[in-house]
Amino acid sequence: MKRYEDEIKFYQLERLAKKEMKMQVRVLDKKEWRNLVLADPKIPRSYSQVRRLAKMIYDRKVRKTFLPFKRKWPKFGVLNPWWEECAESVYSLLNMGLQNPFLNANQRQAIESDIDADMPTFEHTKDTTHFTLHWTDSSADASDNISDDAIINDTGDYLEIAWDKYNSVFGRAPYVPSGSTEIDVYFYDLSTAIGATSQEGGIDLDASWWNNTPGVRQPTSAHELFHRLQYEFGYRRLHTPSGNYKWFSEGTASWSEVFVWNRVSLDYKMHEVFNTPDTSLLTASYKALPFWIFFDTRQRDDPNDIPLVRMLQEYEIDGDIVRSANDTIFDDWPPNNVYNQLDSLFALFSRERRIGSWEQTPTGGHPYRNILDSDDNVISPTLQILDVNISFGDTYSVTTTVNPLASDYYNFILDPNTAGKTIAISVDGSSVGDFSFYIILEKDGRFKKAIYPWFSEEDYGYSETIDLDFANALIQIVSGRMNGGTYTLTTTVT
Numbered sequence: 001m002k003r004y005e006d007e008i009k010f011y012q013l014e015r016l017a018k019k020e021m022k023m024q025v026r027v028l029d030k031k032e033w034r035n036l037v038l039a040d041p042k043i044p045r046s047y048s049q050v051r052r053l054a055k056m057i058y059d060r061k062v063r064k065t066f067l068p069f070k071r072k073w074p075k076f077g078v079l080n081p082w083w084e085e086c087a088e089s090v091y092s093l094l095n096m097g098l099q100n101p102f103l104n105a106n107q108r109q110a111i112e113s114d115i116d117a118d119m120p121t122f123e124h125t126k127d128t129t130h131f132t133l134h135w136t137d138s139s140a141d142a143s144d145n146i147s148d149d150a151i152i153n154d155t156g157d158y159l160e161i162a163w164d165k166y167n168s169v170f171g172r173a174p175y176v177p178s179g180s181t182e183i184d185v186y187f188y189d190l191s192t193a194i195g196a197t198s199q200e201g202g203i204d205l206d207a208s209w210w211n212n213t214p215g216v217r218q219p220t221s222a223h224e225l226f227h228r229l230q231y232e233f234g235y236r237r238l239h240t241p242s243g244n245y246k247w248f249s250e251g252t253a254s255w256s257e258v259f260v261w262n263r264v265s266l267d268y269k270m271h272e273v274f275n276t277p278d279t280s281l282l283t284a285s286y287k288a289l290p291f292w293i294f295f296d297t298r299q300r301d302d303p304n305d306i307p308l309v310r311m312l313q314e315y316e317i318d319g320d321i322v323r324s325a326n327d328t329i330f331d332d333w334p335p336n337n338v339y340n341q342l343d344s345l346f347a348l349f350s351r352e353r354r355i356g357s358w359e360q361t362p363t364g365g366h367p368y369r370n371i372l373d374s375d376d377n378v379i380s381p382t383l384q385i386l387d388v389n390i391s392f393g394d395t396y397s398v399t400t401t402v403n404p405l406a407s408d409y410y411n412f413i414l415d416p417n418t419a420g421k422t423i424a425i426s427v428d429g430s431s432v433g434d435f436s437f438y439i440i441l442e443k444d445g446r447f448k449k450a451i452y453p454w455f456s457e458e459d460y461g462y463s464e465t466i467d468l469d470f471a472n473a474l475i476q477i478v479s480g481r482m483n484g485g486t487y488t489l490t491t492t493v494t
């Protein structure tokens with residue numbers, strides 16, 4: 001009897017092989033192909049769609065239009081909306097499009113010539129234990145070239161350090177393409193991204209970023225390799241992701257940058273959920289990073305207990321990200337603990353973003369103190385919070401919407417004339433929405449007390465007599481649970 005693996009047909013892209021670049025495609029049978037394209041509508045399913053995507057990724061003129069305006073991430077500048085720091089999803093979409101059994105030989109040749117046309121020849125190689133690095137210093141386009149061999153040697157070391165850490169902590173090695181014994185790494189001008197990888201391809205790293213921004217070499221190499229650990233745990237290999245999955249795939253790959261190196265390639269992904277706390281975790285992609293740091297640190301029972309390991313083990317079962325997160329969280333907390341599910345744990349994250357202990361372990365440890373950006377500066381995210389000065393006799397009222405797994409913050413600064421009076425807050429949440437509420441009392445910006453009414457998911461009311469000696473500000477946090485929704489918040493002092 002033939003084993004299933006024997007039936008799998010791969011073909012190598014021969015023109016690229018002549019340039020020392022390995023790229024292989026598994027051609028599916030018609031039924032497998034049908035199931036694949038049903039799983040994600042973004043997979044290019046016709047010859048013209050595949051060809052368009054191949055040109056977007058590999059045609060030098062086309063892909064240059066995807067560059068951010070500057071090589072360095074502009075802190076407050078305008079970005080090309082199509083640019084992404086990591087092209088794992090688009091490279092994977094192209095590879096999936098090539099798995100189409102209806103493409104004929106001529107069509108495959110035409111697509112391959114698009115991929116091949118601007119690809120330089122990789123005349124140099126270096127072998128490490130688990131990787132073969134390929135580069136050129138003689139491409140006609142200078143942006144492909146790496147002339148300093150030390151950059152290659154260092155990157156080989158960085159990849160091996162990440163490989164060892166993943167292998168020992170997660171108990172599995174990153175996925176190696178079928179038929180290979182090592183992972184091939186290519187340096188050229190990607191333009192579309194700093195790095196990319198795909199299941200049956202290598203790891204591709206942008207030569208210009210590598211030359212010009214040394215601070216990305218460690219985090220981006222760890223990030224791309226972490227995608228290959230995700231493949232090992234079934235991501236793409238067993239489960240075709242669709243919809244909002246990048247908060248998992250890119251969010252945890254961004255977490256791996258911090259996990260291995262305590263630094264990130266680009267600092268926007270540390271700032272966004274603080275600058276714009278109404279960003280939904282589910283659409284945050286890379287910017288979900290601080291939540292995964294919180295998920296990791298807050299649920300660590302000891303320094304060797306890494307909750308992301310369990311998260312990937314759960315993901316492997318069925319590819320359901322929310323269920324995997326929920327089950328990981330449920331098993332980590334004592335029975336009946338109020339934080340033992342994703343949306344409640346998110347409410348705790350909303351509190352900790354204000355208090356500042358979002359990256360602390362339960363025993364006060366800081367495994368990731370002083371996370372660095374690509375210029376070696378410590379990243380210090382600042383939470384944007386709405387200040388509302390409130391006096392005796394005032395009523396503050398607002399009707400607004402909070403996103404799923406996102407938070408609104410109201411900082412009621414209590415006037416001296418509110419001493420001994422009563423502050424009353426009521427939240428009227430939409431019946432089709434769901435919410436978590438948190439109150440923090442502060443004295444001169446210092447934490448005094450927090451209140452979590454974990455039983456309230458739609459409407460909420462709170463009142464107390466103001467004691468300015470104890471607290472002179474009250475922060476109301478409204479977070480969306482899995483739905484979020486519209487709510488009216490009314491605060492009075494009488």
Ligand SMILES: [Zn+2]
Binds near residue numbers: 087250
């Ligand atoms: Zn990525």
